[in-house]
Amino acid sequence: MDSRRRTVTRADVARLAGLSTAVVSYVLSGSDRPVSEASRARVLAAVEALGYRPNAAAQALSRGRSTMIGFIVPDQRNPFFAEMMSAIDGAAQAHDLMVLTLNAHERRSADGDEIAGLTSQQLEGIISADTLTPQELTIIERNRIPLVYVNQFSARPGHPTFSTDYIAGSRLAVEHLLSLGHRRIAFVGNESHLDTREAGWRRALSDAGVPAGPVFHSDYSLKGGYEAGLQLADHRDAVSAVFAASDQVATGLLTALHERGIDIPGEISVVGFDGTPEAAYTWPALTSVSQPVHEMAHDAVALLVSGDPSPIFRDYPAELVVRASTGPARAG
Amino acid sequence: MDSRRRTVTRADVARLAGLSTAVVSYVLSGSDRPVSEASRARVLAAVEALGYRPNAAAQALSRGRSTMIGFIVPDQRNPFFAEMMSAIDGAAQAHDLMVLTLNAHERRSADGDEIAGLTSQQLEGIISADTLTPQELTIIERNRIPLVYVNQFSARPGHPTFSTDYIAGSRLAVEHLLSLGHRRIAFVGNESHLDTREAGWRRALSDAGVPAGPVFHSDYSLKGGYEAGLQLADHRDAVSAVFAASDQVATGLLTALHERGIDIPGEISVVGFDGTPEAAYTWPALTSVSQPVHEMAHDAVALLVSGDPSPIFRDYPAELVVRASTGPARAG
DNA sequence: CTGAAAGCGCTTACAG
DNA sequence: CTGAAAGCGCTTACAG
Numbered sequence: 001m002d003s004r005r006r007t008v009t010r011a012d013v014a015r016l017a018g019l020s021t022a023v024v025s026y027v028l029s030g031s032d033r034p035v036s037e038a039s040r041a042r043v044l045a046a047v048e049a050l051g052y053r054p055n056a057a058a059q060a061l062s063r064g065r066s067t068m069i070g071f072i073v074p075d076q077r078n079p080f081f082a083e084m085m086s087a088i089d090g091a092a093q094a095h096d097l098m099v100l101t102l103n104a105h106e107r108r109s110a111d112g113d114e115i116a117g118l119t120s121q122q123l124e125g126i127i128s129a130d131t132l133t134p135q136e137l138t139i140i141e142r143n144r145i146p147l148v149y150v151n152q153f154s155a156r157p158g159h160p161t162f163s164t165d166y167i168a169g170s171r172l173a174v175e176h177l178l179s180l181g182h183r184r185i186a187f188v189g190n191e192s193h194l195d196t197r198e199a200g201w202r203r204a205l206s207d208a209g210v211p212a213g214p215v216f217h218s219d220y221s222l223k224g225g226y227e228a229g230l231q232l233a234d235h236r237d238a239v240s241a242v243f244a245a246s247d248q249v250a251t252g253l254l255t256a257l258h259e260r261g262i263d264i265p266g267e268i269s270v271v272g273f274d275g276t277p278e279a280a281y282t283w284p285a286l287t288s289v290s291q292p293v294h295e296m297a298h299d300a301v302a303l304l305v306s307g308d309p310s311p312i313f314r315d316y317p318a319e320l321v322v323r324a325s326t327g328p329a330r331a332g
Numbered sequence: 333m334d335s336r337r338r339t340v341t342r343a344d345v346a347r348l349a350g351l352s353t354a355v356v357s358y359v360l361s362g363s364d365r366p367v368s369e370a371s372r373a374r375v376l377a378a379v380e381a382l383g384y385r386p387n388a389a390a391q392a393l394s395r396g397r398s399t400m401i402g403f404i405v406p407d408q409r410n411p412f413f414a415e416m417m418s419a420i421d422g423a424a425q426a427h428d429l430m431v432l433t434l435n436a437h438e439r440r441s442a443d444g445d446e447i448a449g450l451t452s453q454q455l456e457g458i459i460s461a462d463t464l465t466p467q468e469l470t471i472i473e474r475n476r477i478p479l480v481y482v483n484q485f486s487a488r489p490g491h492p493t494f495s496t497d498y499i500a501g502s503r504l505a506v507e508h509l510l511s512l513g514h515r516r517i518a519f520v521g522n523e524s525h526l527d528t529r530e531a532g533w534r535r536a537l538s539d540a541g542v543p544a545g546p547v548f549h550s551d552y553s554l555k556g557g558y559e560a561g562l563q564l565a566d567h568r569d570a571v572s573a574v575f576a577a578s579d580q581v582a583t584g585l586l587t588a589l590h591e592r593g594i595d596i597p598g599e600i601s602v603v604g605f606d607g608t609p610e611a612a613y614t615w616p617a618l619t620s621v622s623q624p625v626h627e628m629a630h631d632a633v634a635l636l637v638s639g640d641p642s643p644i645f646r647d648y649p650a651e652l653v654v655r656a657s658t659g660p661a662r663a664g
Numbered sequence: 665c666t667g668a669a670a671g672c673g674c675t676t677a678c679a680g
Numbered sequence: 681c682t683g684a685a686a687g688c689g690c691t692t693a694c695a696g
Contacts, residue, residue: 007475007476007673009672009673009674010673010674011673019682019683020682020683020684021673021674021675021683022675022676022682022683022684022685023681023682023683025674025675025676026675026676026681026682029674029675031675031676033676033681033682034681034682035681035682036681036682039681039682051471051474053448053451053452053471053475054452054673054674055393055452055454055672055673055674056452056453056454057389057390057392057393057398057453057454057672057673057674058389058393058672058673058674058675058688059673059674059675060389060392060674060688061387061389061390061393061672061673061674061675061687061688061689061690062673062674062675062676062687062688063674063675063688064688066389067449068432068453075418076408076414076417076418076421077411077414077415077418077609079409079411079414082408082409082411082414083409085408086407086408086409086435089408089433089435093446096449098432098434098449098450098453099432099433100400100430100431100432101421101431101433102430103418103421114425116385117399117428117430118430119385120385120386120387120388121388121389121400121430122387122388122389139383142383143339143385144339222609222610222612222613225613226613251610251613252613254613254615255613255614255615255617258615258616277409277554278554278583278610280554281554281557281558281583281584281586281587282587282614282615283586283587283590283614283615284590285587339689341688341689341690342689342690343689351666351667352666352667352668353667353689353690353691354666354667354668354669354691354692355665355666355667357690357691357692358665358666358691358692361690361691361692363691363692365665365666365692366665366666367665367666368665368666371665371666386689386690387688387689387690389688389689389690390672390688390689390690390691391689391690391691392672392690393671393672393673393674393688393689393690393691394671394672394689394690394691394692395672395690395691396672
């Protein structure tokens with residue numbers, strides 16, 4: 001007697017039910033194949049008795065597609081992406097899909113090896129919150145895997161792209177600060193020319209006839225924000241408010257400004273971007289432009305499931321959440 | 333001409349190379365089967381020319397195991413678990429494994445449906461950072477999937493368990509506060525009797541002959557910490573320092589204490605637990621007991637890969653990271 | 665060193 | 681309504 005109990009297969013179920021394996025499949029796959037009530041009951045009873053679970057690999061091979069979607073993310077530790085990952089996972093679960101996450105670890109190899117590993121899993125589709133290299137894109141397209149972009153700054157030709165309207169969102173932040181009387185509004189964020197938040201900040205100021213304040217470039221990280229904050233502190237006289245392009249940056253910024261003894265929002269007001277849950281628990285609680293992560297995640301998964309390949313670009317409105325890190329500009 | 337280009341299979345490679353599919357497998361699977369250099373070169377050239385990638389589902393079916401491991405986590409948005417997930421992903425990548433994460437979403441169904449979905453993926457193994465219900469455990473064991481626990485408060489019979497030494501870690505926090513002269517040290521954390529951090533706090537105090545301070549129970553979340561912080565503020569006279577059982581709790585606590593105008597560490601010192609990256613950017617920067625997440629993740633993956641099933645319990649020492657949220661107790 | 669063939673556990677026309 | 685059988689794309693004894 002073999003100590004390694006064999007896995008229960010649908011053949012075992014068929015045997016116990018006294019039916020063919022085909023009927024078992026008809027019952028279990030929920031297809032529209034007609035099955036008598038008696039047979040259905042016997043199959044279900046046998047499944048229950050044996051604790052049978054279909055082998056996902058066999059199903060994937062046979063159907064030519066799996067029950068998983070891929071998610072490509074720059075850094076799963078970043079709270080914004082963690083939130084998005086969680087939202088995609090939730091949306092996927094509603095469609096009985098699992099999410100296979102590919103985390104760039106800031107060191108994805110250029111030749112697309114990791115992407116190739118992903119695509120070989122027979123995925124239902126891929127959602128990318130990261131930019132892809134031409135090689136990576138080629139691999140995905142050659143395997144004809146549906147691809148949806150999220151969190152991009154512009155439309156990606158050939159693939160649906162669901163993104164927050166970064167320009168309008170940045171405008172919300174700037175207009176909020178303007179309405180509080182601020183006229184010396186700095187920007188802190190990534191240097192990438194793809195990122196439209198700096199452009200949104202600049203345009204909103206120019207539309208209001210207010211000169212653009214200083215720009216401090218930083219990585220999208222707590223550390224980047226902190227370092228930018230130290231620089232900004234050296235220019236405190238030139239600034240009464242800051243628009244930080246991510247909550248992480250804003251959080252690091254806050255720490256640096258505190259260290260330099262700058263009162264927030266008394267001396268400098270700070271607005272973040274993303275609307276992560278942690279923004280409510282910084283000190284002071286961060287005013288932030290919230291991205292509709294759940295809507296985007298839901299729609300991206302839904303599109304993948306629908307199988308509609310039309311390459312659309314959809315803009316989602318951001319929303320300003322006012323908390324304690326912004327206040328009226330001081331006179332003078 | 334079919335517009336849907338067929339997927340390239342190993343039969344195509346074999347054809348192009350002028351060899352059998354078996355030889356293609358021998359070359360690609362890196363088995364010890366002898367293959368002539370000439371054949372090997374032709375296979376590799378054909379693979380390259382066709383952009384061939386093995387079908388992971390077929391491989392999993394044929395081999396009886398996939399190239400994935402599962403990771404069960406209570407909440408992937410929690411920075412501590414995000415860090416652990418990232419560490420496991422990194423360790424898995426080193427073994428050419430992908431990680432399929434099952435996020436509890438605080439609402440996993442009791443019948444084990446989600447776990448069953450995981451196990452049907454022919455996983456190499458499962459790492460669980462969450463507690464499992466008896467039903468869930470039964471499903472995993474019935475499918476004979478190797479299981480390793482991480483982040484548990486006690487050994488799990490029958491399965492290897494890799495955890496931080498919570499008792500000793502809590503002692504580090506308490507002894508740090510004692511050495512700063514604190515004698516009224518509160519505890520904030522989960523009510524679970526499984527969680528040994530409260531016991532560690534209590535024992536360290538009792539060993540020092542110092543009476544235990546007040547206890548405030550809270551969820552392991554920013555909100556939970558915030559609410560506990562409001563309560564604690566009402567008892568500020570009875571407390572000169574707090575040991576918070578997680579960085580999230582400590583961060584929420586900080587916000588509440590700030591709101592109540594309590595100076596940190598001037599009036600109350602705060603120590604967190606986890607050692608998450610964000611702890612360095614709270615205000616003030618949080619002193620915290622750091623868990624060796626990367627070592628545990630590395631070892632858990634390595635054990636799964638090794639196939640060694642011996643059910644060991646391994647303790648990892650935590651480390652105190654002193655930052656600005658703790659300071660000397662005021663006289664009197 | 666190489667290849668024909670069985671087998672992994674499903675799905676799905678097809679025939680009845 | 682049900683079942684025999686081919687097929688999905690691999691792997692791996694086995695024979696040569």
